[in-house]
Amino acid sequence: MQALGISPNLLITQIVNFIILLVVLRLLLYKPVLNMLHSRRQKIQESLEYAERVKAEAAEQQKEFERKLEETRRETQAAAAAAAQVGEKEREAILNQAREDARKLVEQAKEQIEYERKKMMADLRDEVVRLSLLAAQKVIGQSLDDQAHRQLVSEFIAQADQLPANGHNGH
Amino acid sequence: MWRILIISLIALALIVVVRILFPFPVSPITVAAEPLPGLVIPGINLPITNSLLTTWIAMVLLIGFALWAGRNLKPIPTGKQNAAEMLVEGLYGLVESIAGPKWAPSFFPTVTTIFLFVLVSNWIDLLTPILAAVGFTEHGEIIPILRSPSTDLNFTLGLALISVVLTQYYGIRSNGLLTYLGRFINLKGIVRFFRVLTGKEKGNAFGALFMGLIDFYMGLVEIVSEVAKIISFSFRLFGNIFAGEVLLLVIPFLLSFLVPLPFLGLETFVGLIQAFIFAVLTLAFMSMATVVHGGSEHAERAAATPDNVSV
Numbered sequence: 085m086q087a088l089g090i091s092p093n094l095l096i097t098q099i100v101n102f103i104i105l106l107v108v109l110r111l112l113l114y115k116p117v118l119n120m121l122h123s124r125r126q127k128i129q130e131s132l133e134y135a136e137r138v139k140a141e142a143a144e145q146q147k148e149f150e151r152k153l154e155e156t157r158r159e160t161q162a163a164a165a166a167a168a169q170v171g172e173k174e175r176e177a178i179l180n181q182a183r184e185d186a187r188k189l190v191e192q193a194k195e196q197i198e199y200e201r202k203k204m205m206a207d208l209r210d211e212v213v214r215l216s217l218l219a220a221q222k223v224i225g226q227s228l229d230d231q232a233h234r235q236l237v238s239e240f241i242a243q244a245d246q247l248p249a250n251g252h253n254g255h
Numbered sequence: 256m257w258r259i260l261i262i263s264l265i266a267l268a269l270i271v272v273v274r275i276l277f278p279f280p281v282s283p284i285t286v287a288a289e290p291l292p293g294l295v296i297p298g299i300n301l302p303i304t305n306s307l308l309t310t311w312i313a314m315v316l317l318i319g320f321a322l323w324a325g326r327n328l329k330p331i332p333t334g335k336q337n338a339a340e341m342l343v344e345g346l347y348g349l350v351e352s353i354a355g356p357k358w359a360p361s362f363f364p365t366v367t368t369i370f371l372f373v374l375v376s377n378w379i380d381l382l383t384p385i386l387a388a389v390g391f392t393e394h395g396e397i398i399p400i401l402r403s404p405s406t407d408l409n410f411t412l413g414l415a416l417i418s419v420v421l422t423q424y425y426g427i428r429s430n431g432l433l434t435y436l437g438r439f440i441n442l443k444g445i446v447r448f449f450r451v452l453t454g455k456e457k458g459n460a461f462g463a464l465f466m467g468l469i470d471f472y473m474g475l476v477e478i479v480s481e482v483a484k485i486i487s488f489s490f491r492l493f494g495n496i497f498a499g500e501v502l503l504l505v506i507p508f509l510l511s512f513l514v515p516l517p518f519l520g521l522e523t524f525v526g527l528i529q530a531f532i533f534a535v536l537t538l539a540f541m542s543m544a545t546v547v548h549g550g551s552e553h554a555e556r557a558a559a560t561p562d563n564v565s566v
Contacts, residue, residue, distance in 0.1 A: 088408050089287025093301045098310065098404075098413035105314050106368045112321035114364055117343040120328040127330065 306407035377526030415488035426544030441474035
């Protein structure tokens with residue numbers, strides 16, 4: 085042992101040296117670095133998890149958004165369809181009203197024409213009576229009692245009026 | 256390029272001239288570390304040897320590195336912190352890969368400290384050609400002031416004792432005292448022989464006795480192997496680095512220039528490998544000791560890989 089330089093004192097000193105170094109390095113190097121590595125690993129894991137969560141949330145929101153968009157589109161279409169229906173009804177109503185008005189106008193016109201015709205007929209009859217009277221006066225050469233003659237002719241015409249009608253009816 | 260070459264050649268020529276004009280003596284090669292004259296710590300009669308002084312320098316270097324690299328750690332690492340993290344993380348990964356996640360936190364500080372301490376000590380040895388020439392002169396011989404701790408058996412034996420004692424400690428802590436001692440004083444087979452003899456258990460009495468004796472003998476061999484570990488640990492490191500020191504001292508005497516360079520490279524490598532072997536073997540032995548007895552053969556096979564490297 086002496087020849088190899090081994091002495092208990094030096095041996096123990098070297099062991100103590102190692103223990104001191106172990107304790108100091110553990111305190112100054114291993115613990116802080118390992119703690120740092122550990123905390124970093126934890127932080128990275130948390131960040132990754134957070135990112136994953138945010139991504140999932142974004143996807144969820146995207147889906148929700150698309151759903152709402154679809155819903156809105158459907159509602160719009162429904163509203164447009166309803167509006168179209170209302171418009172159609174309105175158009176129908178307006179058309180009907182217009183047809184009705186036109187019909188009424190035509191009717192009024194017809195009534196007017198009828199009235200005009202009747203009036204013209206009446207005037208014509210008066211004219212015929214006057215002309216007949218005039219002609220009769222010329223033929224007879226004297227004036228009849230105007231009132232009595234007029235009566236006479238009117239009756240005659242009334243009969244004449246009825247004749248063709250009777251003749252039509254008779255056939 | 257040419258300028259560097261010319262300057263190098265001039266420097267080499269200067270060194271040759273100086274060495275021829277002023278030859279200086281080199282210390283004799285001794286196995287034992289030389290005590291520095293007049294330096295004794297009185298109370299405990301501790302002579303301060305040159306290797307002890309160098310051990311303290313190595314410790315100061317390592318603690319300095321720890322102070323420099325381990326301070327102001329930030330979540331986003333820069334420069335020196337990257338170096339510290341790479342070192343610690345790499346070694347921790349190694350420890351975890353061999354010892355498993357359960358024991359890695361316990362083994363890591365010891366194994367890493369052994370590795371760093373031995374590595375720095377081994378690499379100080381590379382300075383031998385300079386260190387050997389700087390020292391006190393006593394009786395016409397130089398006593399170098401500094402000498403690599405790895406070339407002092409007190410250092411290597413101290414580390415070996417720590418390694419082996421800690422291995423036993425972890426073995427006991429993991430298996431319990433009785434189970435762990437049962438590995439060395441294995442009486443299970445002999446007890447079985449007596450049970451067969453008294454008829455409490457069926458079987459061949461002769462076979463039981465034979466197996467019992469073999470188990471008991473294997474236990475004794477285990478004790479021898481534990482003691483052998485101390486010797487192999489301490490002398491492997493001492494032998495390798497001391498041989499390197501001798502080589503680095505002798506080669507310059509044969510041819511002073513350029514020729515020693517490959518040997519310096521070789522010794523750098525040897526120093527790294529020896530530090531690694533010391534640490535990894537300690538780690539492997541500790542891992543084996545913690546394995547519960549039934550699985551020990553598997554652990555031995557697993558540990559055989561780093562053991563092969565040491566040859």
